[in-house]
Amino acid sequence: MSPLKITTRDAPTGPVLEIFGELDYANAGELRERIAALTLQPGQRLVLDLGGMQFCDSSGITALIAARSHVQAARADIALAAVPANTLRILRIVGLDQIFALHPDSDTAIRS
Amino acid sequence: MCRTGQQPDPHDPYDPHDPHDTGDDKAADAAFAALLEDSAEELYENAPCGYLSTLMDGTIAKINATLLGWLDMEREAVVGRMRFTDLLTVGGKLYHETHFAPLLRMQGEISGIALEIKRTDGDRIPVLVSSVVKRGGDGEPLLIRTTVFDARDRRAYEEELLRGRRAAEAARGQAEADRARLQDALAVLQQSLLPDTLPSIPGVETATHYHTASPDRLGGDFYDVFPLDGRRFAFFLGDVCGKGPKAAALTSLTRYTLRAAALHDPDPVAALTTLNKVLHERYAGSGDPRYCTAVFGTLDPDPATGQLTVHLASGGHPPVIVLRADGTACFLPTPGGQLVGVLPSARFTPATTVLAPGDTLLLYTDGLTEARTGPDRTSLYGDEALLAFTAGHGGKPPHALIKALTGLLDSFGDGLDDDTALLALGIPAADHPMRNTR
Numbered sequence A: 001m002s003p004l005k006i007t008t009r010d011a012p013t014g015p016v017l018e019i020f021g022e023l024d025y026a027n028a029g030e031l032r033e034r035i036a037a038l039t040l041q042p043g044q045r046l047v048l049d050l051g052g053m054q055f056c057d058s059s060g061i062t063a064l065i066a067a068r069s070h071v072q073a074a075r076a077d078i079a080l081a082a083v084p085a086n087t088l089r090i091l092r093i094v095g096l097d098q099i100f101a102l103h104p105d106s107d108t109a110i111r112s
Numbered sequence B: 001m002c003r004t005g006q007q008p009d010p011h012d013p014y015d016p017h018d019p020h021d022t023g024d025d026k027a028a029d030a031a032f033a034a035l036l037e038d039s040a041e042e043l044y045e046n047a048p049c050g051y052l053s054t055l056m057d058g059t060i061a062k063i064n065a066t067l068l069g070w071l072d073m074e075r076e077a078v079v080g081r082m083r084f085t086d087l088l089t090v091g092g093k094l095y096h097e098t099h100f101a102p103l104l105r106m107q108g109e110i111s112g113i114a115l116e117i118k119r120t121d122g123d124r125i126p127v128l129v130s131s132v133v134k135r136g137g138d139g140e141p142l143l144i145r146t147t148v149f150d151a152r153d154r155r156a157y158e159e160e161l162l163r164g165r166r167a168a169e170a171a172r173g174q175a176e177a178d179r180a181r182l183q184d185a186l187a188v189l190q191q192s193l194l195p196d197t198l199p200s201i202p203g204v205e206t207a208t209h210y211h212t213a214s215p216d217r218l219g220g221d222f223y224d225v226f227p228l229d230g231r232r233f234a235f236f237l238g239d240v241c242g243k244g245p246k247a248a249a250l251t252s253l254t255r256y257t258l259r260a261a262a263l264h265d266p267d268p269v270a271a272l273t274t275l276n277k278v279l280h281e282r283y284a285g286s287g288d289p290r291y292c293t294a295v296f297g298t299l300d301p302d303p304a305t306g307q308l309t310v311h312l313a314s315g316g317h318p319p320v321i322v323l324r325a326d327g328t329a330c331f332l333p334t335p336g337g338q339l340v341g342v343l344p345s346a347r348f349t350p351a352t353t354v355l356a357p358g359d360t361l362l363l364y365t366d367g368l369t370e371a372r373t374g375p376d377r378t379s380l381y382g383d384e385a386l387l388a389f390t391a392g393h394g395g396k397p398p399h400a401l402i403k404a405l406t407g408l409l410d411s412f413g414d415g416l417d418d419d420t421a422l423l424a425l426g427i428p429a430a431d432h433p434m435r436n437t438r
Helices: A028-036 A058-073 A085-093 A106-111 B023-037 B040-046 B065-071 B090-107 B152-192 B245-264 B268-283 B383-391 B398-415
Strands: A005-011 A014-023 A045-056 A077-081 A101-103 B050-055 B060-063 B109-118 B124-135 B141-150 B205-211 B221-227 B233-240 B292-302 B307-315 B320-323 B329-332 B349-355 B360-364 B420-426
Touching (some): A005 A028, A014 A058, A014 A106, A045 A085, A058 A077, B065 B109, B065 B141, B152 B245, B205 B221, B205 B398, B221 B245, B221 B420, B233 B420, B268 B292, B268 B307, B329 B383, B383 B398, B398 B420
Parallel strands (some): A014 A045
Antiparallel strands (some): A005 A014, B050 B141, B109 B124, B205 B420, B221 B233, B233 B292, B307 B349, B320 B329, B360 B420
8 A cells, every 4th residue: 555645836826735645544634634734825726736646535535625625715726637537537426527627737737 | 888988987986087986876886786686596586487497207396486476376385296287278288298398308498389377266377488408417308497478468469469350351341341332332323324124115126235344433325215295205325425423423414304305395406405505504614524425316106107207316426227127227327416515506417217117226335336356446346347237137126136236245355345335226027026125
């Protein structure tokens, strides 16, 4: 089992979190804590780059929803980049593909 | 009185430089001298342990006052008249004969043996006995010297240890009983989240299966079937996020909200919209998003045609499967339906189908399709495999389909690590007897 690794960088639009490994019941809480600790300015955009994410279960989906709530409370914006096919399929089933802005990669997510 | 360096001898009374040459010191020296005059005989008699010497046959030749005091006996009654074993309890005598004496003969000494001595009043004193054989110049054994230590404190300590151990064992037994009771309570709670029995629907057979992944973590899957009015029935099946008591509370809220909402307005989109409002109001802003996915539907049997019209809507739930009598199986698409409880106004997608005799509608939770089929966490059973499996059971009544799917779930073994709920509704073909199973 590959553990979760999260790296953060600052883009002109706001923070970009890159997520590597598995986002599951055991460690989704880590992402939720990281995001809860982020301070966002109104109008900023939080980008979650999921290109390195190997697995995401319902706890991972809940973490993405929690991230969206946190961002909305700060009157900021959230975008997902490089969503793996498996996760994209789950997002479509639960209708979250209509809620999250989806981008092929984080560079596009920053520019658009 | 430990001194180092160039200090003068403190015990030299003539040393003019001795700073301790005071009246107090002189008194201490006198007391020390008195101790030195204490005779070996006095020490023997009143030592803090019992002493006795016996001949090789055990006859007591000498015994000190301490031991006589413990025994509450007179010296005259003991010396030359009793053997060491006469001082012991019956059990002690036996142990002395079988272990103590042979070992002493063999080794010439033995130490720390726990025995009990008997007082004249019948009371017993636990003691620790050590003996050594005294030999003459030619190695011939002459007599046995024995010390007897009062072990009452030690026995009390051991009893305390035993009592502690018994208390720990009792606590462990209590913890195990509590755990069993908690398991029972969880099982009852889990049962309360699912219907005891499903109602009998004229011409329709229902079958269900619920797989619990862990008895400790209350499941988050749910289903129900219930009457709406004299003709129609409603059903739902879903999956709440998370596990454990919080998920169970959410499941309970979801189940009873859907039941009440359906009685108010049985339109599937309306029922899910009501549920969404209730969950969003309850959990939004709590910082802990809670939601569910669900399919809600109504059944409208037509006795004239023997057909069953199904209206349903999905809120973020995997699409249901329609299995026709001829073995064709397809998903009933509900694209774009959103999970329930997260968005202030969520979108739910309706769909309609008509079941004829031999047709079955299958609802399931993603425990089934997300079951691992390989060593990799991403090798999942999947939608298409489920569709193909279901197609293989065309024309069979719902209980046969559920039985086959239960076998499929069992075949996943450890790969099935989530709760799974199955609900099949159908009209059995004329050549299959109808029954409702759970």
